Amino acid sequence: MKHIQVGVIGFGTVGTGVVRALLEKPRLLQRRVGTRLALRWVCDRDMPRPSGFRLPAGIATIDPQRVIDDPEVQIIVEVIGGIEPARTLVLNAIKRGKHVVTANKALLAEHGQELFAAANKHGVQLAFEASVGGGIPIIKILREGLVANDVDTIIGIVNGTSNYILSQMRDKGMSFHESLLEAKRHGYAERNPSLDINGNDAAHKLAILAQLAFGVPIRQKDIYIEGISSVSQADIQYANEMGYRIKPLVIAKEENSRLEVRVHPTLLEKKHLLANVSGVYNAVYIHGDLVGSQLFYGRGAGQNPTASAVISDIADAARLIASGNSSRNPIVPTGPHRIRSFKRMGEVQTRYYMRFTVIDKPGVLARIAGILGRCRISLASVHQKERKAARIVPVVMMTDEVKESDVRRALRRIDRLPFVKQPTVAIRTEEPSSR
Amino acid sequence: MKHIQVGVIGFGTVGTGVVRALLEKPRLLQRRVGTRLALRWVCDRDMPRPSGFRLPAGIATIDPQRVIDDPEVQIIVEVIGGIEPARTLVLNAIKRGKHVVTANKALLAEHGQELFAAANKHGVQLAFEASVGGGIPIIKILREGLVANDVDTIIGIVNGTSNYILSQMRDKGMSFHESLLEAKRHGYAERNPSLDINGNDAAHKLAILAQLAFGVPIRQKDIYIEGISSVSQADIQYANEMGYRIKPLVIAKEENSRLEVRVHPTLLEKKHLLANVSGVYNAVYIHGDLVGSQLFYGRGAGQNPTASAVISDIADAARLIASGNSSRNPIVPTGPHRIRSFKRMGEVQTRYYMRFTVIDKPGVLARIAGILGRCRISLASVHQKERKAARIVPVVMMTDEVKESDVRRALRRIDRLPFVKQPTVAIRTEEPSSR
Numbered sequence: 001m002k003h004i005q006v007g008v009i010g011f012g013t014v015g016t017g018v019v020r021a022l023l024e025k026p027r028l029l030q031r032r033v034g035t036r037l038a039l040r041w042v043c044d045r046d047m048p049r050p051s052g053f054r055l056p057a058g059i060a061t062i063d064p065q066r067v068i069d070d071p072e073v074q075i076i077v078e079v080i081g082g083i084e085p086a087r088t089l090v091l092n093a094i095k096r097g098k099h100v101v102t103a104n105k106a107l108l109a110e111h112g113q114e115l116f117a118a119a120n121k122h123g124v125q126l127a128f129e130a131s132v133g134g135g136i137p138i139i140k141i142l143r144e145g146l147v148a149n150d151v152d153t154i155i156g157i158v159n160g161t162s163n164y165i166l167s168q169m170r171d172k173g174m175s176f177h178e179s180l181l182e183a184k185r186h187g188y189a190e191r192n193p194s195l196d197i198n199g200n201d202a203a204h205k206l207a208i209l210a211q212l213a214f215g216v217p218i219r220q221k222d223i224y225i226e227g228i229s230s231v232s233q234a235d236i237q238y239a240n241e242m243g244y245r246i247k248p249l250v251i252a253k254e255e256n257s258r259l260e261v262r263v264h265p266t267l268l269e270k271k272h273l274l275a276n277v278s279g280v281y282n283a284v285y286i287h288g289d290l291v292g293s294q295l296f297y298g299r300g301a302g303q304n305p306t307a308s309a310v311i312s313d314i315a316d317a318a319r320l321i322a323s324g325n326s327s328r329n330p331i332v333p334t335g336p337h338r339i340r341s342f343k344r345m346g347e348v349q350t351r352y353y354m355r356f357t358v359i360d361k362p363g364v365l366a367r368i369a370g371i372l373g374r375c376r377i378s379l380a381s382v383h384q385k386e387r388k389a390a391r392i393v394p395v396v397m398m399t400d401e402v403k404e405s406d407v408r409r410a411l412r413r414i415d416r417l418p419f420v421k422q423p424t425v426a427i428r429t430e431e432p433s434s435r
Numbered sequence: 436m437k438h439i440q441v442g443v444i445g446f447g448t449v450g451t452g453v454v455r456a457l458l459e460k461p462r463l464l465q466r467r468v469g470t471r472l473a474l475r476w477v478c479d480r481d482m483p484r485p486s487g488f489r490l491p492a493g494i495a496t497i498d499p500q501r502v503i504d505d506p507e508v509q510i511i512v513e514v515i516g517g518i519e520p521a522r523t524l525v526l527n528a529i530k531r532g533k534h535v536v537t538a539n540k541a542l543l544a545e546h547g548q549e550l551f552a553a554a555n556k557h558g559v560q561l562a563f564e565a566s567v568g569g570g571i572p573i574i575k576i577l578r579e580g581l582v583a584n585d586v587d588t589i590i591g592i593v594n595g596t597s598n599y600i601l602s603q604m605r606d607k608g609m610s611f612h613e614s615l616l617e618a619k620r621h622g623y624a625e626r627n628p629s630l631d632i633n634g635n636d637a638a639h640k641l642a643i644l645a646q647l648a649f650g651v652p653i654r655q656k657d658i659y660i661e662g663i664s665s666v667s668q669a670d671i672q673y674a675n676e677m678g679y680r681i682k683p684l685v686i687a688k689e690e691n692s693r694l695e696v697r698v699h700p701t702l703l704e705k706k707h708l709l710a711n712v713s714g715v716y717n718a719v720y721i722h723g724d725l726v727g728s729q730l731f732y733g734r735g736a737g738q739n740p741t742a743s744a745v746i747s748d749i750a751d752a753a754r755l756i757a758s759g760n761s762s763r764n765p766i767v768p769t770g771p772h773r774i775r776s777f778k779r780m781g782e783v784q785t786r787y788y789m790r791f792t793v794i795d796k797p798g799v800l801a802r803i804a805g806i807l808g809r810c811r812i813s814l815a816s817v818h819q820k821e822r823k824a825a826r827i828v829p830v831v832m833m834t835d836e837v838k839e840s841d842v843r844r845a846l847r848r849i850d851r852l853p854f855v856k857q858p859t860v861a862i863r864t865e866e867p868s869s870r
Contacts, residue, residue: 028585137579137581291743297732298728
């Protein structure tokens with residue numbers, strides 16, 4: 001029986017989960033993979049002492065180059081995160097002909113082209129299951145399970161922190177800031193949660209998913225990004241009264257060879273499965289021409305779910321090595337594809353939730369409706385929210401399907417009206433089941 | 436660029452979907468798989484003329500042996516269904532060293548051991564993604580995506596016909612028979628739907644899933660099976676009033692190395708994701724030690740979803756051939772496993788919904804409650820359903836978690852009481868999120 005040696009670089013949260021599973025489940029893995037996975041090195045700048053299990057003697061090191069240079073090691077796991085030194089280490093490992101497993105979505109989003117080109121050149125795998133969706137094997141599902149499908153829609157909840165915050169706001173009536181504090185208290189938000197809240201983490205993940213599904217390179221600047229910090233308790237409640245929930249979605253849709261990729265808080269009808277994905281859970285909805293609608297749901301982060309994804313990549317690399325060591329398939333199958341262009345955000349069409357904050361006097365509604373009408377925005381419903389003894393009232397409207405650029409034009413004009421007292425809140429809706 | 440030749444045996448619904456996708460998507464598949472998949476043969480006893488597309492000249496045949504004997508063909512797709520001649524054809528193909536892709540769950544359930552042993556002996560894949568969950572890549576998810584997990588729970592809705600019937604009964608107030616007729620009208624039930632309705636189709640699929648997850652051979656007789664035909668409109672309504680839906684579940688759970696495998700209609704709390712899987716959709720809930728709870732949702736049957744699954748197996752076999760042609764991993768990794776025994780159904784513990792049909796007179800409730808108490812069945816709630824001007828009334832109870840054998844013993848005694856006018860209905864409940 002062959003042994004396949006693995007080196008793990010990074011011994012933080014995820015690295016510890018990977019190391020523990022490799023040490024604690026050798027027989028399970030050997031039975032399922034068909035070869036023995038031997039942990040040869042665990043590397044970190046300052047090797048912490050693991051709690052709850054014991055590292056075998058002689059495998060800890062503080063020198064990543066030693067791990068990469070070891071000719072016996074065939075699989076390198078990079079779980080240090082960040083751009084450097086991760087990028088250089090991954091490139092060096094690839095150049096030495098080693099398969100690399102990474103959970104580093106920022107690295108892939110910023111340097112993916114360079115790294116995948118290097119992996120293809122050197123005939124090795126650069127595997128990244130853990131970069132999106134935590135323990136949900138969404139990369140494998142897209143690349144292998146749905147290989148025969150032309151995907152036209154991906155809609156996902158891929159940032160657990162954002163989803164937790166909006167879920168708490170809805171369930172407990174908390175404000176955004178109270179909910180963020182709560183997330184930090186439970187360890188669901190990092191000390192600096194800005195990447196999660198401003199939508200950039202979700203955009204990194206969307207880029208990876210959409211690139212796989214549509215075969216076209218996607219840069220961060222191709223993605224429209226809006227964070228969740230502008231979502232207010234009032235909007236959550238009004239949406240609720242109309243039968244909707246506000247979820248932090250990533251969306252990629254193709255129509256007539258044009259692709260739209262966007263990240264923003266979105267209204268979803270309560271009955272949709274995605275609307276019922278709460279707390280730190282993630283889910284990805286995919287519509288393919290053969291399979292129709294599918295949804296994949298699970299924990300999107302955390303030590304063990306992420307370790308599960310990393311080990312599935314290690315197992316795939318090990319099977320590959322055992323069967324002859326050629327790279328299994330183009331890693332990111334970009335190349336000839338049917339996408340002609342990205343849809344500009346202004347062209348995107350959705351239904352809109354709008355909340356106007358106006359002085360309650362005759363003629364106000366007519367003026368607003370008039371501007372909307374002239375901007376080709378037709379209304380599905382109008383809800384005048386009355387507040388006793390208040391001269392300033394919210395007016396909530398739901399539009400039909402309208403063009404983003406028309407909405408922006410209308411809101412610019414409406415927000416200049418003297419009786420409009422606050423910038424109008426506008427949140428897009430999504431009906432994934434309609435495709 | 437290598438060509439890999441494929442022979443499709445069976446040109447019915449699924450075969451047609453597979454053939455059409457192979458003919459219509461050669462470039463997509465080549466880009467994603469890395470090799471060209473060439474359709475060499477399409478075989479059926481009486482070759483029907485396909486509608487909507489044209490078969491290339493020279494690939495139709497009525498002789499399956501010709502397909503199997505063709506030395507150029509490396510992958511055989513068996514989509515004729517049934518036991519014979521499917522079994523003999525699959526065995527012959529394996530013996531000739533060809534990878535086999537099948538959608539035939541009955542064949543796997545009845546002859547899986549023989550077929551997988553032959554595949555292992557001859558170093559070929561026997562792939563079966565399409566046998567469970569239609570287009571959901573659940574086999575790949577279990578075998579590869581969750582490779583590092585000790586799974587302790589699988590709960591699934593894997594029979595679309597049953598799920599459609601129960602969904603129609605709930606949504607439209609139909610009786611079981613009206614709903615079955617409706618399913619037939621829409622093509623969601625076969626002319627002879629007994630395998631779907633009596634739970635046997637679901638049990639075949641559960642055997643496949645549980646075998647993969649727990650690594651233990653499972654025969655049909657190890658599975659407790661109850662169909663859906665006894666579910667009445669009244670029970671659906673009472674369950675609804677108490678916050679539950681009745682779903683056709685397959686359940687496999689391990690606890691202390693003992694496995695329970697069962698198929699029966701089950702109450703689920705409405706808020707659970709599985710309770711919201713309606714119509715012909717399938718879903719599989721999995722709980723693993725690393726990933727926690729996951730759910731996979733999609734169309735469980737139909738020409739195109741099934742073809743999607745078959746082609747993902749073809750693609751995997753093609754990648755394997757391209758990379759050196761050894762079998763990728765033990766196909767059904769049975770062997771040393773931690774399951775010591777199957778739990779007998781009598782030992783299974785769940786909460787129970789019970790509906791008694793009794794004459795409405797003083798003391799009746801006390802008698803029933805007394806028997807339940809002496810059989811160690813404690814009650815969570817009692818709902819007396821009043822029907823005006825009727826002496827015979829339903830009494831609905833929800834128990835705490837109790838042992839199946841105690842329930843059976845109690846109901847045998849209760850159903851013998853003179854004021855009990857119909858056999859008591861008892862339906863198990865399930866709370867998948869509690870693990």
